[in-house]
Amino acid sequence: MQFTRRNLLKTTAAASVAIAAPHLWLPSEAHAATLKKGEPIKVGLLFSLTGALAVPEEDSTLVLQYAFDEINKNGGVNGVPVEPVIVDAKSDFNVYSEKTKELILREKVIALFGCYTSASRKAILPTVMQRDHLLYYPTCYEGAECTQNTICTGPLANQHSQDLIPFMVEKFGKKVFFVGSNYVWPKESNKNAKVWLEKAGGELLGEEYIPLGSSEFGPVLGKIRDAKPDFIFSTVVGASDIAFHKQFKQEGFKVDSMPIASLTTGEIETRAMGADFGAGHFLSAPYFQTLDNPTNQKFVEGFLKSKYGKNGTTHYNMEETYLSAYVFKAGLEKAAAAVGVENVTPRSIRDNSGGIRIEDAVSPEGLIWIDENNFNTWLKPKIGQCQADGTFKIVKAADKQVAPDPYSIYPDAGTCTKDGLKGPDGKVRKNVI
Template identity: 75%
Template sequence: MTTLFRGSREQIMSTTRRRFLRNASITAAAAVAAPSIFIPSAREAWGATLDTGKPIKVGVLFSLTGGLAVPEEDSALVMQYAIDEINAAGGINGSPIEPIIIDAMSDMNVYAQRMRELIMRDKVISVFGCYTSASRKAVLPTVMSQNNLLFYPTCYEGAECTQNTVCTGPLANQHSKDLIPYMVENFGKRVFFVGSNYVWPKESNKNARIWLEQAGGELLGEEYIPLGSSEFGPVLNKIRAAKPDFIFSTVVGSSDIAFHRQFRQAGLSADSMPIASLTTGEIETRAMGNEYGAGHFLSAPYFQALDNPTNQRFVENFLSSKYGKNGTTHYNMEETYTSAYVFKAALERAIAQHGMEEVTPRLIRDAAAGVRLEADISPEGPTWIDEQNFNTWLVPKIGQCQSDGSFKIVKQASEHVAPEPFSIYPDAGICTAEGLQLPNGSVRTNVI
């Protein structure tokens, strides 16, 4: 496998927090505000062809440095592991996958710039990457304008309907919809929300407020911390004064680690005031220290402790490989891993339908509709891509962190839950393969 790497930890100077925040807000706002995007034909946009036996170039766009590197570096590593696995088994139609690995440096402008380079210069047929909604919204205008394809392998807030993405992580209705009532039932009705200051936490909390109200809970306070910040003193003072029964957290990256450490250092305890998170998994717990994570909760479709043969094989083989240097697996890693196999299945289907030289990124997206990963491939068990909105049917789970950093599953959905991008916006329309179908019957494409 040929791997091209642009920007190592030693070569790239860390981005200052002020620049990070300025770029995040400017780029994400510009992406959301874009009034219309010209969509060329798939062949015109991509301008390349696949040839049997020649490498299939894909982009791998994650942050290997900066405040988002804690979860994203491991996603880049597991993507390389999955590609090695696929190539060792013969590749796709006799062709190996060639990843072009980019460090986005936790900088929203870098995400946008590198996405343009991957698509327009390197002619990749798809890109795997991004962890935050701010970075996803920074790259989507380019992905859509060039009719390329983004595999987005993590949780997000929904309220989006694009024709150039495939998402393998949970939506809000597969995430906090079970977590909020579970916490209310087991710990009490009084809740305090804390999140990083960007679109995903704020939109996730809109969902959480509705489910909290339905569960009979009470929201005592809601605070947002700048993305990348490590100062939680004022927020913890407000939490101590409010005395909630539990905290609902959408804090991400290095900030998440700082929050848990300062929570305990402030004399607060998981025994009396647990944190219920959508992001604090095995990677974050390992980085902060097991003692800071113990007793807290996470909602996710995957945990390293899942007891099935495929997951046991995945964990053992990955951790013993050259990519398993950080010593754990994680929900975001598993969702990245499965995205590689969704890509493989969709590309094989597109080749069978159209011939290898005629395949485009958009045809891969279309072929991904209904792709199912069985239990022998997916470490979390069977999953499949929704035929209309191209998100994933998943089994939500809730885990409690143990003293050794592992998670004990305390609740699991009895069946797969359908992804609902507009679950709290029923009047917005229905996300279909062609676009957002409005109540009046008209269709809007690429709604972000």
């Protein structure tokens, strides 16, 4: 593991949890996850069902249950059903870390699906890497990371803000104000956005961060009022995102003269806040519920009619999470063919997942595939504008899949390969976070 100042605090916090619960650190190799004949394939679902992150993460849990039900009804994985083990991380980074140990060591899951924020992902990665396990991280993130134990199905910065920033500058003007939640993903995402903004000839008027879960935006909106930007670029997440959009309108700001361009505010958040508060604003994502293709129509109708569709909408993060279940299925089948079912481990699934394609017939957003080197996803970026009914009209879409580039603004760092980060000197460092 490569330690940096930005992850030292989180790693220390994770270690303190291990000290508080030493029974979870079982050293024997007997606790490695393997598949057993005649038993279901256990996977861990590690999302927040309560707290400030429950708005997007509850739906991730629901859509994964729907996906695995769908897979099981169609014969499971090589004829074996998948059994999700569901835990509530409670929007608490220490709980994420503790539950990761329980899922790996006590429940002996073969893979983990979880986390919405980069802070929670970084809280659990030391355990995932120590046990040489496997995490499917199913949402957008900032990049600048190269591990050998993750598969990511959401977009990187070069697959959303790289398009969104110049689009907004062209449509609304060069002056922008950044607002984000106070943790690693918004800050790193804004580093990327600044690069795209400079290339587009834009001007950054201000940059503010609020505590994760906070609902008080009065001071920030006051600074925005004084600065008079042409648009706001938002990396605010969870319940805070809902509060931000509500207070934006309640304070008298006009969406037609100063819209919010977001990487997170989709159909779920808009439904939670009310369409009146979302209408007119913009989102960059690879998926929108309004995508017009037979696979998406089947997905939307099937999910919303199922017992898991209680929240009444689909969403980019849900669809990326749904895809992760099918990436897992394909990776497990490929690993079993390569090493034999009895020898499948979390690492062998990961190592056999490069190049996996989820075709149009399965993927609601259309064909995607896993990069053979960095294990992120090739996908088509899109930009949508929220309508009066809470759905999004797609106003721009890429013509073809865009390669994931985790080090797009750090070219001197090297290249992420399947074996680690290969620097300009040719040396390879493993598990760089």
